[in-house]
Amino acid sequence: MSTAAAVAAAVIFVWIGMIVAISFLEAPLKFRAPNVTLQIGLGIGRLVFRALNSVEVNVAIVIGVCLASSPVPAQAIVAFVVAVGALACQLIAVRPFLNRRSDRVLAGLNAPRSRAHYCYVCLEVIKLTALLAAGILLLSG
Structure with a gap:
């Protein structure tokens, strides 16, 4: 395995760890914390996912190179x-809908629950599965 392929595999597994830690642990758990309202949870979530997505784009560029x-x-x-396509x-398609809803909730308006969240989660599972496959394929060589 070349050094570049080894670096790509390592970065892929770091990316997987970020997705699991943030999307599948932090995001659902923050709403279970005492005194965390929907508005506070959404505000935190927007910051965290904006940061995660920025890192993901940069990590994808490193892996691509x-x-x-x-x-x-x-x-x-x-x-x-496939993973980059899911991202x-x-x-491009899901976050704008989620942002519009969270804008309304953060402004104190009553916004109906969005089904876009389920699309985001499905894409997260696709991305995670594709990254796992890519990492394993790189390691197996």
Whole structure:
């Protein structure tokens, strides 16, 4: 395995850890904390997910450069492209709907629950699965 492929695999597994820690642990648990209102939880969530998504974009660029500069299995590239596609869908198609709803809630308005959240979670599962596949394929070589 080349150094670039090893770096790509390592960064992929760091990205997986971020997704699991934030999307599947922090996000649902913050609403169970004492005295955390919907408004406070949404405000925290917006900050955390904006930061996560910014890091994800930069991490994807690093991985892309590594994959482009090293011979790697085609399946690993396909899996990585699926993960990046899921991230792009989250940022371009789903986050604007979630932001509009959270804007209303943060302004004190009563906004109905959004189904866009379920789309975001489904895309998160797709992204996580694709990253896991890409990382395993890179390690297996």
